[in-house]
Amino acid sequence: MTLAGRLFSGASLALLVALSSPQAIAAPAKAPASQNAGQPATAAELARLVDIPYERFTLPNGLRVLVHTDRKAPVVAVSIWYGVGSKHEPAGRTGFAHLFEHLMFNGSENAPGDFFKPLQEVGATDFNGTTWFDRTNYFQTVPTGALDRALFLESDRMGHLLGAVTQEKLDNQRGVVQNEKRQGDNQPFGLVDYLINQNLFPAGHGYRHSTIGSMADLDAASLDDVKRWFTDNYGPNNAVLVLAGDIDAPTARKLVEKYFGAIPRGPRVAPVSDGPVTLKAPVSLAHKDRVATTRIYRSWSTPGLNDLSSVALEAGVSVLGGLSSSRLDNALVRDEKIAVSVTADYGVFQSVGVLTLAADVRPGVSPDLVAKRMDEVIAGLVRSGPTAEELDRARRVEIAGKIRQTEAVGGFGGKAVTLAEGELYADDAALYRKRLDAWAALTPGAVQSALQAWLSRPVLALRVDPGERDLDGGTLGGDTAAKGAVIDRTGVAQAAGTPRADPVMPGAGKVPALDFPDVERATLSNGMPVVYARRASEPRTLVAATFDAGTAADGVRDFGAQSMMLRALTEGAGGLSSREIAERSELLGASVGGMAGPDRSNVVLDALTPNLAPSLALFADVLRRPTFEPAVVDRLRGQQLARISAEANNPSAIAAAELSKRLYGGAHPYSVRAGGAGDAAVVGRLSPADLKAQHDRWIRPDNGRLIIVSDRPLAEILPKLNAALGDWKPEPGATRGAKAFPAPPAPAGNRIVLVDRPKSPQSVIAAGQVLDARGGDDLLALQAGNEILGGGFLSRLNMNLRETKGWSYGVRSGIPETVERVAFRVTAPVQADRTADSVTEILKETRDFTTTRGASAEERQLTVDGATRELPGQFERSASVLNGLSTLTEFKRSDDWYERLPERYGAMTAADMDAAVRKAVDPSRLTFVVVGDAAVVKPQLDKLGLPVEVIAAPPAAK
Known part of the structure; x- marks a missing residue:
């Protein structure tokens, strides 16, 4: 992900939207006549839309x-x-x-x-x-x-x-x-x-x-x-x-x-x-x-x-x-x-x-x-x-x-x-x-x-x-x-090293200013806000119902409840069984799915616009009328426990979960891993009534908003939205949920938590620190500085551990935007025999950046040029526009925020980047989690002079 991509990553709506497949691609054409009749388009009509x-x-x-x-974007x-x-x-x-x-x-x-x-x-x-x-x-x-x-x-x-x-x-x-x-x-x-x-x-x-x-x-x-x-x-x-x-x-x-x-x-x-x-x-x-x-x-x-x-x-x-x-x-x-x-x-x-x-x-x-x-x-x-x-x-x-x-x-x-x-x-x-x-x-x-x-x-x-x-x-x-292949070299003269006639690399050329789609707003009959942008490049409508919940609504006590409840929405609703919902979605060419991010619970409809009306009807059933049948809940429980066990066997998931717990402490909602399947004890006790209570508290019109990207104008879509959702009311007697965010614990000095995973051919290093900043703060200079330190392929951390030393396939650092306190995180899968050396290099690069070797003029220019010029390409896809809209809304940013980024980057100095990183990140307070073979790794780590705590890998869920 590029820097511009990281600037709208908080809501994670795009994770629910299919962007690609390994086979053929469609091109826009005239919409089927059945669209005007309000009936689902036939397969033959839809197939005619595919042309390159x-x-x-x-x-x-x-x-x-x-x-x-294709002139839709420059x-x-x-x-x-x-x-x-x-x-x-x-x-x-x-x-x-x-x-x-x-x-x-x-x-x-x-x-x-x-x-x-x-x-x-x-x-x-x-x-x-x-x-x-x-x-x-x-x-x-x-x-x-x-x-x-x-x-x-x-x-x-x-x-x-x-x-x-x-x-x-x-x-x-x-x-x-x-x-x-x-x-x-x-x-x-x-x-x-x-x-x-x-x-x-x-x-x-x-x-x-x-x-x-x-x-x-x-x-x-x-x-x-x-x-x-x-x-x-x-x-x-x-x-x-x-x-x-x-x-x-x-x-x-x-x-x-x-x-x-x-x-x-x-x-x-x-x-x-x-x-x-x-x-x-x-x-x-x-x-x-x-x-x-x-x-x-x-x-x-x-x-x-x-x-x-x-x-x-x-x-x-x-x-x-x-x-x-x-x-x-x-x-x-x-x-x-x-x-x-x-x-x-x-x-x-x-x-x-x-x-x-x-x-x-x-x-x-x-x-x-x-x-x-x-x-x-x-x-x-x-x-x-x-x-x-x-x-x-x-x-x-x-x-x-x-x-x-x-x-x-x-x-x-x-x-x-x-x-x-x-x-x-x-x-x-x-x-x-x-x-x-x-x-x-x-x-x-x-x-x-x-x-x-x-x-x-x-x-x-x-x-x-x-x-x-x-x-x-x-x-x-x-x-x-x-x-292998047979190579016929007959009559071929090798020209390796022959000077080219034009050896000078061309310049960057002129890049037009980003024209982010105009943002429109409306309100459904029931008061639910609607945020809309038009993207007319294909007959497709994305509708995200996003609610103020997420895994933060679970906290530690109920970790897994949001995830299981959201999965249950498409497993029976509005009189349709799980199988019938799946069949109906397939006949419409639509997809409906739910996912809990750290701060919001999202249910996203990806519909073909010719089939929008019946797709919205299905979407409304999923949102408003889930059934939570006992047999279905029991099946979902088994599936979710299996996901928890799978995470307990995945070294990257283990590292991320353990780091979150160590950074935020046992009481903070962010101490559980966003996107994680949950706690086995919680999932094991969730009943249909529990899931319905979760739904009624959090998935409700007075706790959410609709974010829409479509090829059709808002005036055409709004009546369809009102027909499907305009009379949706909160469940009588159900209190809207509220989240609590205690202060994270004060960061300690450097320490290492070693999760013993015997016979691992590689170690996964995760390091981090909770920052005194929130996602709604102005983090632009901090994110730009992080791009130089570890955010991009050309960052110091990646170039050191991958391109110079060859110890890793890739190292990245990031500052995911969350509503409450954000964290600086580093992820580095490295070869096992270089685990301690890699920890040393991560500390060294971070210390250098925050003390004597801040952003150079060349690094500053590369970061600013790349982040500015990539913006038109970043918003080529409807899903990226959807995610951008969600981020603007979540963090209360102006509608022209993305269009003003080039001016803001242009005014940003290397000193601005240095100051932002040095104010936020303290390398002496980074906590490290290492998932690897303790027999191989611990003797290395002991030589670093840092406290090392060894724990067993998490057990599989039963």
């Missing part, structure tokens, strides 16, 4: 370029995809594609230094890179005026990288990647993907080994390997460049020819088209891990993206376990209550798919029973296929998911990603349209046939039981028989 027009051209060197014009997404991923790696070099992706961010011949710095200077958003089996991609969304710089940077690392690659950089990024692997391995179920892929596919298959690779292969990577990998795979003829946003094709062609035209072709990379594999016989595996409950998996390899039968399988998987009302959900979770949750994951890659269904066994239930019933439900759908109504719901959910991404021009999802994926994988940027048409044409019989063809084959069955972990992640991830 583009123009295509190819440079003489083979670079394919796609251009999509930004352009730049997404470049290379046809090289982990499936191209030869034996002994697993993890190499991903390691090289990291090296591509460490500077090129004409842009030395970290790649993120020149992007932050121009206000880039959504910038990163990823590696997967089939490809490596790099992306950034930049203000239109900064497009030249973005293209210069991308072309320089495509054509002029090797002169900047050194052994030192390789060694550093090797350490970073190995810590990324440790961080993933350290999570509950962190070794499952290794086991599934290694047992689904035979030795040498391109999809068998993990993208992150094995520790041994990463250790073996040499500088010569790096250089050969670059020259073999990163030629323009092995790449697709997509420009999406405030750009047109003639302008794009001139710029792309200028920056990329002189780069010579590279070798030809032969396709690696390893496809699905049928197991000779069913495979059954068992694994123990530090997990809350037994999880049962069923996996198959299936067709890839270019085989349209994968669309029928997607639909079948959705009916089985993807929908909220899926067959596995209904049977195992809702009806029989033998599982606490089910999931369905269908990773569809270029030439293969991996289909995995999973169920978390309810504690006290026989895993064998759950496995048996899971197999029976799967077999039932394979045998008979879905009903027409089930398929219609799956189709609507798929289409709605695509429409919700209409706004995003780039990033991890977005239009640029969709076009690049189709072009690289299928030589057809409109592949998304073919797949959408296939969805529209699906019949229950076609789905049945696909399921019978692929899920009747031998299955990989995996069971993960709670216990001491029995595998070492450090030894997993590789494949000694990997074959």
Whole structure:
């Protein structure tokens, strides 16, 4: 998250809003006629809203370029995809594609230094890179005026990288990647993907080994390997460049020819088209891990993206376990209550798919029973296929998911990603349209046939039981028989280090001032305030009902009550059962969900505007008329206890919870972790009457407000809101809730709480201090100073522990905005043998900043430029506008607060930043929580001369 993003993070409404999906993207079109009739739009009408027009051209060197014009915001997404991923790696070099992706961010011949710095200077958003089996991609969304710089940077690392690659950089990024692997391995179920892929596919298959690779292969990577990998795979003829946003094709062609035209072709990379594999016989595996409950998996390899039968399988998987009302959900979770949750994951890659269904066994239930019933439900759908109504719901959910991404021009999802994926994988940027048409044409019989063809084959069955972990992640991830891609270097002259004709990096360009949507206000008939902004880029309406409650309403005594009550709202309301609410939401293409932040309880409707009226009716039932049926409450209790156990096994969650308790003391509401599942003893005793009392005290019109972002004007929406909610009154006799905030304890000197989690491959460090400030105070200079200290990628803490020393995958500090006293927090997952050294460096960097080495002129300028120029990109999405509105309202800021930020940043000096941080943060009073293996970590910590208290990891909930 960038600095501007952190300035509206307090309400956390965006966490409830789906922003992206891995597949196709929608573009706005004419609204369906049924919208005017007040009836739900048909799936066919909704499907017609999905469109991404583009123009295509190819440079003489083979670079394919796609251009999509979207003028809604003055930004352009730049997404470049290379046809090289982990499936191209030869034996002994697993993890190499991903390691090289990291090296591509460490500077090129004409842009030395970290790649993120020149992007932050121009206000880039959504910038990163990823590696997967089939490809490596790099992306950034930049203000239109900064497009030249973005293209210069991308072309320089495509054509002029090797002169900047050194052994030192390789060694550093090797350490970073190995810590990324440790961080993933350290999570509950962190070794499952290794086991599934290694047992689904035979030795040498391109999809068998993990993208992150094995520790041994990463250790073996040499500088010569790096250089050969670059020259073999990163030629323009092995790449697709997509420009999406405030750009047109003639302008794009001139710029792309200028920056990329002189780069010579590279070798030809032969396709690696390893496809699905049928197991000779069913495979059954068992694994123990530090997990809350037994999880049962069923996996198959299936067709890839270019085989349209994968669309029928997607639909079948959705009916089985993807929908909220899926067959596995209904049977195992809702009806029989033998599982606490089910999931369905269908990773569809270029030439293969991996289909995995999973169920978390309810504690006290026989895993064998759950496995048996899971197999029976799967077999039932394979045998008979879905009903027409089930398929219609799956189709609507798929289409709605695509429409919700209409706004995003780039990033991890977005239009640029969709076009690049189709072009690289299928030589057809409109592949998304073919797949959408296939969805529209699906019949229950076609789905049945696909399921019978692929899920009747031998299955990989995996069971993960709670216990001491029995595998070492450090030894997993590789494949000694990997074959890799065939490289044809015939007639290719390597041009590494060839001087470019334009070696001077372009300037930042002109960035237009932010035009935050106009804020309008109204009041419902019952007096409930309405705050509204219009975002007309897609047919979508977001409605957040936000109430003055949150986990602070629970405090310590009732921790978990708000969370459980909010989850219960969609599990039965207005005469509809849990299943009926799920089915109704799916038919409308809507989502409704509740979540408790630290200070507010939020219930958010994400609706397709053509279906707004019936979606609001469902939303009103959820808010006003929840039923809290005893059987449902009992089921939710089991699920929530399982979530509590899962948190007790997650090292990051343990660290965050323990730090909150240590910072705020036992009586303060913030001593419980915001977003946490609660206390097992509290959840265990909550009755339906307790949840109803919680609802009546806190979820009421005189305790909340509505925040809305829509493509339709407020005058059109307000009557619909009044029809659904205008006569809502508080429950007679129920007193509105009130929160109490005692003073946090006075901070002590530095101390360390070590939570013993044996055999952890990594330590999670959390450090913090409660500040004498509140979220409604003017924290702008403090947040800007923190950006330099630890808030951003280029911050001192991250550059020290990640980019210089390679001890961590990433370190961040932040000051989350809360209504009452805020806290300065640092989070640092680090390799176990560097735990004490990392604590020392965190203290050193914080002390330096607050004493002798405050913000430099360069750091000040970089922070101000980035925070100012990124604002138009920050508010590209409706969910970001919703979150911004919520923050303005919560902290009583003026409607033009965001638009005045550039002026305020411009007037801010380095001394202002220093003074704000030094007034607030006292490094001698930081409390540290370390979650790691005490046998490895405590001897290190003892040498620091600080008091160390060792406690056991929290027990799992029963």
